[in-house]
Amino acid sequence: MTKRVAIIGGGITGLSCAYYLQQRTAESGDGLRITLIEAEDRLGGKVKTLRRDGFVIERGPDSILKRKPEGLELVEQLGLGADVVTNRTGRSYILKDDALHPIPDGSVMGVPTSLRPLLKSGLLSMDGKARALNDLFIPKLGDFDDLSVGEFFRKRLGDEMVDHLIGPLLSGIYAGDIDQLSLEAALPQFINIEKRYGSLILGLRETMPKRGKSEGQFATLTTGLNAVIDALADALDSEAVSIMTGVEAESFEKDDNGYYIGLSDGTAVEADYVVFAVPHRVAERLIGADFLRRDRVAPDTSVATIAMAFAREDVEMSKDGTGFVVSRREPKAITASTWTHLKWPHTAPEGKALIRCYVGKPNDPGIIEKTDDELVAIAIKEMSGTVAIKGEPDFAVVTRWPLAMPQYPVGHKRWLAEITARLARDFPNVYLAGASYDGVGIPDCIRQARSAAQNITAS
Ligand SMILES: Cc1cc2nc3c(=O)[nH]c(=O)nc-3n(C[C@H](O)[C@H](O)[C@H](O)COP(=O)(O)OP(=O)(O)OC[C@H]3O[C@@H](n4cnc5c(N)ncnc54)[C@H](O)[C@@H]3O)c2cc1C
Incomplete structure (x- = not known):
């Protein structure tokens, strides 16, 4: 039948x-x-790609995590393997106190695996660094089924680490409140590490594969994910x-x-x-x-992407970088900025630059109600000081995603x-x-x- x-x-x-x-x-x-x-x-x-004037603009997702095989397997089966490219690896930054701080080398989801980059970083205060290093001595948290990501990492590594590093990095995926987000659903590997080693720093050092020159972890299609x-x-x-x-x-x-x-x-x-x-x-x-x-x-979070096309000479940013995420304590509406033409060189034609900013947090649902012009103005203003922007964008594409990020x-x-x-x-x-x-x-x-x-x- x-x-x-x-x-x-x-x-x-x-x-x-x-x-x-x-x-x-x-x-x-x-x-x-x-x-x-x-x-x-x-x-x-x-999944929505706009191709305009030689730009490839992703209005929603821009990449597929390579580590989870189902994405690229399907792409291959569909005969699109020849169009796959990996992201150019460059420095990623955290915006804090209006300055860009490199994410300390060797950190995994913000959790350090080597001490020197953490100690050298301007991202955490001396107290914040000392608190993070306490992770080496704090006993195991004991039996638990689930905790919020915030509570777990605050207990092990302290508030500064969560607010300046782990929270902003995770917000790109969940755009939610890290103090409500399930650790078991979002980062189950850290539960295993804690149960086995106690210290996350030591546990990651033991379990992370030793990497040579790091390769991009993401893939996309030169023709766009659409x-x-x-x-x-x-x-x-x-x-x-x-x-x-x-x-x-x-x-x-x-x-x-x-x-x-x-x-x-x-x-x-x-x-x-x-x-x-x-x-x-x-x-x-x-x-x-x-x-x-x-x-x-909390309801699913509403977000918007603001893609802006510029003449290359009108924008100046760290050439070894690919963008930044914003510390939770920074009073800004944007949560991240990707320097798309540097992360994915195929997305902008010769002589052009493409920057994509994100807005949308659980406590800021009204942000996506602003007009396109307002959102572009906010993005440009909040990037100033970190990205030098001399001219107006050639054009901008704002995409609103109401209630799009499940919590x-x-x-x-x-x-x-x-x-x-x-x-x-x-x-x-x-x-x-x-x-x-x-x-x-x-x-x-x-x-x-x-x-x-x-x-x-x-x-
Ligand atoms: C801005 C943004 C950036 C992202 N970046 C990434 C990224 O880089 N990498 C990544 O892996 N993921 C990313 N994601 C997440 C990823 O895009 C989504 O989780 C995924 O695309 C969801 O796919 P889906 O088919 O489950 O849902 P959807 O794409 O939401 O599709 C559901 C469909 O159902 C339709 N529908 C709804 N109600 C009805 C109804 N009553 N009757 C009929 N149809 C209905 C909708 O119109 C929609 O087309 C991002 C998400 C957003 C919003």
């Missing part, structure tokens, strides 16, 4: 789920009829997969024949299997089951295990996948999509 599968959401999660379903069905010969429902007129969700979305859409066979764009899933019901999804154009899709590849708040509303309701400590509160993993079990019991053959659940990065989303596809074809 042909299985009817509905996928709600046409971002990287929904599209890669359709792709893996098609692939596995072709291998097994099972019949499968897939309908992918996407509310926007375009596919891709947060090429992955286009290749996925092209790879889907219209005989097996029908893609509906500009149509929102508005209701979800279960009856004896399976599931029934009501759409904004008045039609409906019936399915035996449903994958919710949308943010959790959408899945929660559509499924409407009490057990999915989440008492949120994983303490206990997130336990919550996920509980709702997954309840879902399997009360809504068999319904799956949740994507950034709200088991990792926010593109490779995490692809892994979850592949796992949902495996579950469907295996059942």
Whole structure:
């Protein structure tokens, strides 16, 4: 019998789920009829590239972490391997007291592995450095299931280390409150290190592979990450997969024949299997089951990216750098600035520079309501002193992402295990996948999509 599968959401999660379903069905010969429902007129969700005047501008994500294999594996399978480039490694800085401080050499997520760079750094006060070194002597924290990232690192390394280094570095991934963020969900490797060694500094020294000349940890496509979305859409066979764009899933019901999804154009899709590849708040509303309701400590964070194109001679910055993140104690709206043409040389044509700034913090949701001109002016003003900007940008592209960065509160993993079990019991053959659940990065989303596809074809 042909299985009817509905996928709600046409971002990287929904599209890669359709792709893996098609692939596995072709291998097994099972019949499968897939309908992918996407509310926007375009596919891709947060993956969105703009190509303009020779620039490659990522409006959402700009890179794929190489260490998590699912991202580049998919890129290879789609035949895009020749377009993959690795980031140029340069110095990354922290902006504190209006000055740029290099991230101390050898640190991992801000945690030092060698003492000399930490001691030489202007980032921490003498007291802050002494407190960080206490990590070598503080006994193990004892048994715990989960803690906030903030609490854990404050206990081991002190407040300065968290506010000036670890917090800003993590904010690029979670854009949330580090004192609410689950350590188990975000940085589980540090729990293992602490339980084994106590000291994070010693534990990292023991466990980190000794690196020679460091290679970039990220990859992207010279054609822009949207090429992955286009290749996925092209790879889907219209005989097996029908893609509906500009149509929102508005209701979800279960009856004896399976599931029934009501759409904004008045039609409906019936399915035996449903994958919710949308943010959790959408899945929660559509499924409407009490057990999915989440008492949120904080809503998902709204962010915006501000990409600015300049003539190269109009901007001056440290040539060995690739950008900076901003200390949590710095009174600024921008949270980071990437010198994109230095990190990814293919993104700007000869003689041009591309700078991308980020705004959006949990306690600053209104920032994305500002006009484009206001956001550009804020970005330029707050960079002055660290990047010398002589002229106006040739053009700027502001992209707002309301409620885009999912927050994983303490206990997130336990919550996920509980709702997954309840879902399997009360809504068999319904799956949740994507950034709200088991990792926010593109490779995490692809892994979850592949796992949902495996579950469907295996059942
Ligand atoms: C500014 C920014 C920078 C980032 N940088 C990186 C990075 O460099 N590297 C990285 O790995 N990750 C990065 N991320 C995270 C990553 O981009 C996302 O986690 C990932 O793209 C999420 O994919 P998704 O398919 O799960 O969700 P989405 O991309 O949000 O897709 C969900 C889709 O569902 C649709 N939808 C919603 N409701 C409905 C409905 N009712 N009916 C039908 N369709 C619906 C939406 O329109 C959307 O297209 C970044 C995110 C942002 C916002």
